[in-house]
Amino acid sequence: MGLITKVHCFKYNNAEGYAPLREKLALTHGREFDALSVYQSADKLRADIEKLDGKQIELATKQLFNNQWNTVEGCITPLGARVFDWRHYRRISNGDAPLTFNGYWLEQTPEMIEIRSNIVTCGYCGRQYTDRPSGSWCDACLGSEYLAEDTLHLLKLIPVAEDVIKSGVRDGQPPEDVVARYHKEQQRCSVAREKKGHARMLRSLKLKIESVEKEFEAAKWMINHNVPMDNVIYYIHTDMFTFGWDTTLSSEARVRIEQRMEGFPYKWSFDKV
Numbered sequence: 001m002g003l004i005t006k007v008h009c010f011k012y013n014n015a016e017g018y019a020p021l022r023e024k025l026a027l028t029h030g031r032e033f034d035a036l037s038v039y040q041s042a043d044k045l046r047a048d049i050e051k052l053d054g055k056q057i058e059l060a061t062k063q064l065f066n067n068q069w070n071t072v073e074g075c076i077t078p079l080g081a082r083v084f085d086w087r088h089y090r091r092i093s094n095g096d097a098p099l100t101f102n103g104y105w106l107e108q109t110p111e112m113i114e115i116r117s118n119i120v121t122c123g124y125c126g127r128q129y130t131d132r133p134s135g136s137w138c139d140a141c142l143g144s145e146y147l148a149e150d151t152l153h154l155l156k157l158i159p160v161a162e163d164v165i166k167s168g169v170r171d172g173q174p175p176e177d178v179v180a181r182y183h184k185e186q187q188r189c190s191v192a193r194e195k196k197g198h199a200r201m202l203r204s205l206k207l208k209i210e211s212v213e214k215e216f217e218a219a220k221w222m223i224n225h226n227v228p229m230d231n232v233i234y235y236i237h238t239d240m241f242t243f244g245w246d247t248t249l250s251s252e253a254r255v256r257i258e259q260r261m262e263g264f265p266y267k268w269s270f271d272k273v
C-alpha cells in the first residue's frame, strides 16, 4: 500500500511569474531540486505527468529518497515511474523562443513527511531501516570489500529527510565499538571471500580437466569413424562440438559428416550459416 498525493504542473514564461510559486514551494519542499533539473525534452515522462495535473498518484514506500519517489506499479507506467517532489525543467533560450519555467510538484502530505522522518538510511550502502533510531549505525555493509576505515562516518543512520549530500550530518568519527566491529567484519568477510575465490578456482580447473577429457574421447571416436576434424571445435560454454566454425561447409560435406557422426556420444551441431 503506497502513499497518495496529488500532482501539480506549472508553466511560466518568465522568472517573475514563477517567483511566488517558487517561494511557496521553498517553504513546503525545502529546496528546489536544481541538481536534477533537466531539459524538458529529456524527461520521457513529461507528457504523461502533464496529463496528471491536479490528479492523484500513488507512491511506493519500499525505497525512499529525500527528493524523489517511485510510484507503485501501474501508476504512470506498468512498472511505476520515478517522480520528483519538485521538478523544474529548464530550456535554454533558442533564437526567439522565450525561456520558460515549467515543471511539476507533488503535494507534501503528512504521511510523506512522516515516513521520511521515521525511516533512517545508511550513507554508504543505502540500506534503510524502519526500526532503528537516528544516529545509530549500519552494520549491513561493515564487511564490504571497498569500505575504507576513513569513510566509516558514512554508516551513520539518519532520517531519509536529512540525507542530503554534503550536508555535514555525517561528519565526525564513529564510536569505538563501530570501529571494532568494522575490523572484525572485514576480517570475517575477507576470509569468506578468499574461500569463495578458492572454490571458484577449483571449479573452473575441474571443468577444464573434464572438458579436455571429453575432447580426448571425442577425438578418438571421430578418428575411429573417419570424421574430418579440421573444421570442428568444442565450445565449453555450450558443451557442444560444432562443425563449420572455421569455413562454411558445403551441403555435401554436411551430409557426409552427418552420416559419419551417427552414434556420437556427445552433443554436436553445425555452425549457424
Ligand SMILES: [Zn+2]
Pocket (backbone or CB within 6 Å): 122, 123, 124, 125, 126, 127, 138, 139, 140, 141, 142, 155
Ligand atoms: Zn550500510
